[in-house]
Amino acid sequence: MSQKKILVVEDDDDLRLGYHVLLKANHYDTSFAADAISCMAEARKNPPDLVILDLGLPAGDGFVVMERFKAVPSLAGIPVVVVSGHDLHPNQERAIQAGAKAFLQKPVNSAELLAVIRKALGEPPQRAKPVVYDLGEP
Numbered sequence: 001m002s003q004k005k006i007l008v009v010e011d012d013d014d015l016r017l018g019y020h021v022l023l024k025a026n027h028y029d030t031s032f033a034a035d036a037i038s039c040m041a042e043a044r045k046n047p048p049d050l051v052i053l054d055l056g057l058p059a060g061d062g063f064v065v066m067e068r069f070k071a072v073p074s075l076a077g078i079p080v081v082v083v084s085g086h087d088l089h090p091n092q093e094r095a096i097q098a099g100a101k102a103f104l105q106k107p108v109n110s111a112e113l114l115a116v117i118r119k120a121l122g123e124p125p126q127r128a129k130p131v132v133y134d135l136g137e138p
Contacts, residue, residue: 009036010034011034011057036064049079050078079120085105
């Protein structure tokens with residue numbers, strides 16, 4: 001089974017790196033864009049299975065990106081997870097109305113983000129693995 005591709009659209013270098021580490025550790029392939037224009041170019045060149053989208057982007061905000069995705073038939077069905085530092089209300093409702101599968105507010109919890117990604121991709125939830133300690137001989 002091939003790895004799912006996730007396009008991370010985030011203008012903060014440190015957050016992009018953090019997403020890369022988290023997603024790679026969980027067996028996702030990643031690509032990146034730092035603004036709305038490069039996002040569209042990357043999505044057309046390498047269509048992702050899911051997009052993690054910041055709202056506050058140069059060259060058009062996340063809402064513009066979602067509108068542009070809807071206008072391109074090959075991109076219209078790609079699930080979008082919005083992760084933003086913008087105020088929860090009214091941005092959450094607006095993002096969902098624009099087609100986002102979820103809205104998470106920064107700073108985002110890694111476990112919550114992974115759960116939302118899995119759900120949006122139609123993957124089964126990950127079960128917690130038991131922690132086993134080898135205490136050696138008594």
